Amino acid sequence: MIKSKKLIPENIDDKLYTVKYNPDQKTHLYPNQDDCMTCIKKTCTIVCPANVYYWDEDLNKILVGYENCLECGACRIACEKQSLGWNYPQSGYGVSFKQS
Amino acid sequence: MKKEYADVVVVGAGPAGIAAAITLARANKEVVVIERGSFPGSKNVFGGAIYCQPTEEIFPEFWKTAPVERFNIEHKFAFLGEDYGTVLGYKNQEHSKKFNSFTVMRPKWDRWCAEQAENTGVHIVNETMVTDLLEEDGNIVGIKTELECFYARLVIIADGVNSILARKAGLRNDFRPKDIALGVKEVIKLPKETIEDRFNLEGNSGSIHTILGNPMNNMVGLGFIYTNLDSVVIGIGVSLEDLSNSGKKPYDLLNEMKKHPAIRPLIKGGELLEYSAHLIPEGGYKCIPKLYGNGVMVVGDAAMLVNNVHWEGTNLAMQSGKLAAQSAIIALDKNDFSENTLSLYQKKIDESFMMKDLKTYKNVMDFIKNNKKIVTDFYPAKASEFLNQFITIDGIPKRKKYFSFISNLLKERKLYIFKDIWAFTNIGRSILLK
Numbered sequence: 001m002i003k004s005k006k007l008i009p010e011n012i013d014d015k016l017y018t019v020k021y022n023p024d025q026k027t028h029l030y031p032n033q034d035d036c037m038t039c040i041k042k043t044c045t046i047v048c049p050a051n052v053y054y055w056d057e058d059l060n061k062i063l064v065g066y067e068n069c070l071e072c073g074a075c076r077i078a079c080e081k082q083s084l085g086w087n088y089p090q091s092g093y094g095v096s097f098k099q100s
Numbered sequence: 101m102k103k104e105y106a107d108v109v110v111v112g113a114g115p116a117g118i119a120a121a122i123t124l125a126r127a128n129k130e131v132v133v134i135e136r137g138s139f140p141g142s143k144n145v146f147g148g149a150i151y152c153q154p155t156e157e158i159f160p161e162f163w164k165t166a167p168v169e170r171f172n173i174e175h176k177f178a179f180l181g182e183d184y185g186t187v188l189g190y191k192n193q194e195h196s197k198k199f200n201s202f203t204v205m206r207p208k209w210d211r212w213c214a215e216q217a218e219n220t221g222v223h224i225v226n227e228t229m230v231t232d233l234l235e236e237d238g239n240i241v242g243i244k245t246e247l248e249c250f251y252a253r254l255v256i257i258a259d260g261v262n263s264i265l266a267r268k269a270g271l272r273n274d275f276r277p278k279d280i281a282l283g284v285k286e287v288i289k290l291p292k293e294t295i296e297d298r299f300n301l302e303g304n305s306g307s308i309h310t311i312l313g314n315p316m317n318n319m320v321g322l323g324f325i326y327t328n329l330d331s332v333v334i335g336i337g338v339s340l341e342d343l344s345n346s347g348k349k350p351y352d353l354l355n356e357m358k359k360h361p362a363i364r365p366l367i368k369g370g371e372l373l374e375y376s377a378h379l380i381p382e383g384g385y386k387c388i389p390k391l392y393g394n395g396v397m398v399v400g401d402a403a404m405l406v407n408n409v410h411w412e413g414t415n416l417a418m419q420s421g422k423l424a425a426q427s428a429i430i431a432l433d434k435n436d437f438s439e440n441t442l443s444l445y446q447k448k449i450d451e452s453f454m455m456k457d458l459k460t461y462k463n464v465m466d467f468i469k470n471n472k473k474i475v476t477d478f479y480p481a482k483a484s485e486f487l488n489q490f491i492t493i494d495g496i497p498k499r500k501k502y503f504s505f506i507s508n509l510l511k512e513r514k515l516y517i518f519k520d521i522w523a524f525t526n527i528g529r530s531i532l533l534k
Contacts (some may be wrong), residue, residue: 007371008288010355015286015375022138049284049351049377059359070377071143073262074282075273077379079345088136088264091229091246096138099205099287099331100145100376 012051016068024069024093029075030085031062044075044084071095106132106223106340107432109243109252111230111265113140115414116257116400118213118222119158119421120428125220125430132216132252133222134245136229141210144260144309145285145313145378147334148326149201149308154415158422159216166212168202169328170306171195174299178323178362179480180313185362196305203306203333204325215472230259233268233396239437240269240395254428254437255396256309258421261379263402271398272389277341278469279383281321281408284350288370292330298366299327310411311336313480315357319346320468320476323357324411325366332367334358337380339469347513350377382408385462391449392442396426405454409461416454423448460531467527482509 009015013083029052031044037060044053052066053075071094076086088094107150108124110117113135121131137143149172155162173196176189214224234242234249243265247453257265261280266272290298311323319336335355343350357363381387381404391403399405400417407416407426427445431437449455468475489501510517 007369008286008358008367009372012349012351015351015372018372018374019376041344046349047280047282047340047343049175049349051349051351072377072379073281074280074340074377074379076262077280078277078340080344088229090134092138092227094143096142097145097207097374097376099132099374100207100285 012023016050019070020096020098021067022060022093023098024089027064027065027066028087028089028094029064029069031064031079032081032083032085033061035060035081035083039081041080044078047074047078049074102279104248104250106130106250106252108132108254108428109250110256110258111243112139112258112402113214113224113226114144114210114258114260114400114417115213116402116417117256118210118217119418120256120258120399120425121222121421122158122220123422123425124428125217126223127425129429129432131222132250133217133224134228134230134243134250135224135226138227139207139211140214140224140226141207144206144210145207145283145376147283147285147324147335147337147411148203148328149191149411150204150414151321151412152199152200154419158418159213163199163202166204168204168371170203170301170304171199172201172203172306172308173301174305176307176309178309178311178313179483180311180315180360180362181481181484182314184484184488185313186480187362190459196457201308203328205328215458217403220481230265231267231516238388238394240393252531253395256421256428256430257396257398257402258400258417259402261381261401261404263398266389266398266402269393269398271391271393271396272402272404275383277344278339279381279387280340281337281380281382282343282350282377283335283337283380284354284375284377285333286354286375287328288334288367289373290332290367290370291329295327295330295367297333301327304329311357311363312476314477315353315360316476317346317348317353317475318472318477319343320465320472321362325363331373332370334363334367337363339382339390340379351375380408380413381406382465384408384465385455385458386457388458391446392439392440394439394442395437397427397442397445399424407454407456407457407461410457411463412457419452419454420449423452463527463530467523467530471520471523476514479520
């Protein structure tokens with residue numbers, strides 16, 4: 001018998017695997033990296049339900065996996081520096097829900 | 101850049117936009133709806149149920165042809181502790197004859213609503229992003245897409261919770277994290293028979309769960325479960341402010357809730373079909389912006405019209421869409437799109453059940469935030485503790501149990517108990533009287 005993968009995954013990457021996307025070539029999310037450097041809490045890395053934001057210690061900047069964005073808008077509102085440049089992806093791109 | 105004209109351009113083909121558009125089209129007005137998704141509903145997420153009475157005001161007897169899932173005959177409230185819980189439920193078979201609510205999937209439901217609008221003469225343009233409003237002499241006269249300018253006599257903003265346009269129109273201030281909740285949800289596939297067995301359902305009847313307590317990790321928020329025909333929806337909505345402060349990832353909160361012994365068996369063996377997230381404007385009455393300007397009205401989530409106490413978002417979206425459209429019809433007939441005329445929409449909203457309800461609950465969120473510990477954790481846990489004592493047969497005389505319950509309560513809350521009584525009395529008065 002083949003051991004199947006976990007049917008209800010806990011890992012966010014596996015969850016996101018169920019979402020249909022048409023990723024744009026360029027990002028629609030623009031953190032202000034100067035602000036990010038002095039931002040203590042880096043709230044975007046906490047609240048984002050798709051784990052789009054990652055603070056890279058070595059590069060000293062926020063990395064943005066915009067392709068996984070669920071377009072909820074939480075990051076923009078939660079940003080303590082109020083400086084996260086946020087748009088929807090261009091027409092025809094981004095997430096496309098089927099069952100939600 | 102070419103000019104095009106319509107009576108009304110509606111931005112967003114969600115429930116608010118479509119309700120507005122179809123109401124206008126039924127009055128023979130020329131309406132264009134612009135939607136950024138590849139089809140209406142493709143960008144939309146909600147908990148799970150639409151309520152019949154308000155929906156029927158737009159789509160009479162919709163369930164006969166619309167893609168509905170289950171009609172709900174039961175609503176359960178689960179107050180959960182760490183590995184225990186008290187569940188309070190109300191079930192009524194009457195709701196299988198006189199429907200109260202249906203579960204639906206938004207990508208299917210919104211698409212169906214949009215099709216009804218198209219059949220009535222509404223022109224829907226998909227996959228088009230509106231980037232700005234066109235303004236001339238202080239009046240909104242149209243919208244700008246990525247490609248062109250589109251002029252209309254009136255603009256209705258229905259672009260959802262993040263409403264870029266309501267902010268650009270100067271109608272709305274930006275949210276504060278305390279006035280917004282983040283919802284994450286999962287649709288989990290299970291066989292129809294399994295769902296019916298686990299939720300004690302027959303045929304296409306359905307059950308709703310509202311989950312409070314421990315899984316929220318002391319944050320203001322709640323969990324929910326809805327049943328579809330062959331899937332179960334499970335999710336949580338928590339205050340964005342609390343989430344930021346907690347350092348917890350939203351999907352980890354949901355993962356934890358799914359492991360609770362009261363929840364786990366309901367979804368066991370299921371398969372994740374889709375994960376999604378969405379913001380919910382929860383500021384209520386105190387956060388409702390100005391709803392109109394010269395040549396423009398704002399409806400639905402964009403106007404922050406959500407009654408979170410009763411899970412009403414889609415309802416208010418459709419109702420506000422309808423009321424905006426009725427006001428638009430009068431404005432079009434008078435050929436007057438000034439603030440003065442469009443203030444009729446604000447008046448209609450103020451007189452409607454929506455604003456009355458929002459006013460009724462105007463202090464509820466503040467009450468919960470100010471008394472977070474006791475409302476979300478302490479007293480629900482006490483109720484469970486009492487029930488645990490009540491059902492446990494252990495040789496301890498019952499009167500002794502009652503006295504020890506009361507003395508523990510007093511020991512734990514001390515004089516704060518009077519403060520609590522005062523707080524509960526005040527919120528009760530605010531809901532009923534003020």
